[in-house]
Amino acid sequence: MLELANDRRRFGSPRLHELLRREELVQNxxxxxRIYQEENLSVRTRKRVKRPSHARIVQAGPAGPDEQWAM
Incomplete structure (x- = not known):
């Protein structure tokens, strides 16, 4: 299992289990x-990049006095 986990670092235990099952090494x-956890294996989570949901529009300011009022 360690060999497969080192070869395929993005595979978690379900995908490793499928590979081992195809080779007829495991059934359960x-x-x-349990073996995956005992070997302290885990898939590292990637840092999420936050992106704006929409493009920001900069509003033009007033050109002269009394063009914009606050409420």
């Missing part, structure tokens, strides 16, 4: 999950 997904 709970056992795979």
């Amino acid at each position: 997904h709970k056992r795979t999950e």
Whole structure:
């Protein structure tokens, strides 16, 4: 399991379990999950980049007095 986890770093335990099942090495997904945790394996979370939901429009300021009033 460590070899597969090192080769495919973005694979979590469910995907590693499928690979091991194709090679007919495991049958029980709970056992795979337990071994995965015992080996201190985990998929690292990527930092989320916040993006604005829409383009910001800059409003033009008043050109002279008494063109814009506050409420």
